[in-house]
Amino acid sequence: MTEKVAKLINQQINKELYSAYLYLEFANYYAEAGLDGFENWYKIQAQEERDHAMLFLQYLQNNGIHVELATIEKPDCVLKEHIDPLKAGLAHEQYVTSLINNIYSAAFEDHDFRTMQLLDWFVKEQGEEEKNASDMVTKMELFGDDAKSLYMLNSELKSRVYSAPSLVL
Ligand code: MG
Numbered sequence: 001m002t003e004k005v006a007k008l009i010n011q012q013i014n015k016e017l018y019s020a021y022l023y024l025e026f027a028n029y030y031a032e033a034g035l036d037g038f039e040n041w042y043k044i045q046a047q048e049e050r051d052h053a054m055l056f057l058q059y060l061q062n063n064g065i066h067v068e069l070a071t072i073e074k075p076d077c078v079l080k081e082h083i084d085p086l087k088a089g090l091a092h093e094q095y096v097t098s099l100i101n102n103i104y105s106a107a108f109e110d111h112d113f114r115t116m117q118l119l120d121w122f123v124k125e126q127g128e129e130e131k132n133a134s135d136m137v138t139k140m141e142l143f144g145d146d147a148k149s150l151y152m153l154n155s156e157l158k159s160r161v162y163s164a165p166s167l168v169l
Contacts, residue, residue: 020049025075026085037158
């Protein structure tokens, strides 16, 4: 693996852990708002992001690359309305997709087919993350102003359970 690709994957560990932090911030917002389903959704989302970080970490270790852990930034967002975390979540997932694509480009340039194969899973995962985030925004726009609908939406999100990532290294 080239130094460039190794550095980008090291950085991605930090980005995924920041994502977990950001989603915990969203979970806190919804906990305080009394929307425990949204809180549950984002707590599980945070677990998934930690899983992503661990997959990249394990991948570096498996390839004998030094893992360098950096400071995780404080979540940078202002949350005032119930839709704010959802919109920030969509923008964040689009950003993460650009990061994954960037690592993929570097791996492609270096003919690092092993890393490309790892990243194939993440490319697909980002497609799902963006769709989920976009659907959440749409549902809140459609139903968020109606108390009964919001209650049902909250109940739907409360039923989400954590499942480990399908990728095994
Ligand atoms: Mg992720």
